[in-house]
Amino acid sequence: MRDLQRRTESYCDQVACHPASANGGLALVFPSTRLAAAEAGPGLLGGTTHSRQMFDEKLKTKGWTQTGAYSYAKGDWLIEPDTSSWMFVSTKGNPRVFDVHVPGDYESGWTVNLIEHLCGMEDERLRLRAALESIRDNPEAARQTAISALQQCFHNWLLNLKIPEKQTGRVYCAICGALRNS
Numbered sequence: 001m002r003d004l005q006r007r008t009e010s011y012c013d014q015v016a017c018h019p020a021s022a023n024g025g026l027a028l029v030f031p032s033t034r035l036a037a038a039e040a041g042p043g044l045l046g047g048t049t050h051s052r053q054m055f056d057e058k059l060k061t062k063g064w065t066q067t068g069a070y071s072y073a074k075g076d077w078l079i080e081p082d083t084s085s086w087m088f089v090s091t092k093g094n095p096r097v098f099d100v101h102v103p104g105d106y107e108s109g110w111t112v113n114l115i116e117h118l119c120g121m122e123d124e125r126l127r128l129r130a131a132l133e134s135i136r137d138n139p140e141a142a143r144q145t146a147i148s149a150l151q152q153c154f155h156n157w158l159l160n161l162k163i164p165e166k167q168t169g170r171v172y173c174a175i176c177g178a179l180r181n182s
Contacts, residue, residue, distance in 0.1 A: 054108040
């Protein structure tokens with residue numbers, strides 16, 4: 001079994017996509033795909049140059065920095081190229097939060113918002129899981145752990161259109177009920 005795994009890894013490391021390949025730069029799905037994606041260049045991620053520029057701009061306005069060929073980081077959150085027109089989204093606590101499709105011309109803003117929502121929710125899920133593990137492991141401190149966990153929130157801000165602009169309560173968190181100035 002180990003010999004089969006070694007041969008498979010060796011073969012996968014040798015199979016790579018080159019920009020001048022007959023399939024237009026599309027990579028085959030192998031463990032070395034991330035490397036192939038970074039080396040293959042723009043043809044790999046699909047879309048137009050314009051859509052990639054729009055996506056880059058939207059990411060940068062939200063605080064993301066480019067770390068490599070079609071790779072981006074914001075704190076512990078990462079976006080890396082997958083195959084074809086997909087991207088890996090990961091966090092410090094989860095190396096594979098989700099695969100997200102590379103946006104078309106007018107989907108860039110929505111896609112960046114989706115990626116940030118997925119990463120934020122994953123961080124929130126792991127934070128709450130840690131609180132539950134703490135409650136399980138130390139039942140005497142359960143009440144204080146729960147209070148502390150509930151005091152933190154990954155806010156989901158919404159507008160209450162029934163409240164006039166610039167009045168308290170117009171912008172509120174749908175999760176914890178916190179209010180924000182509009």
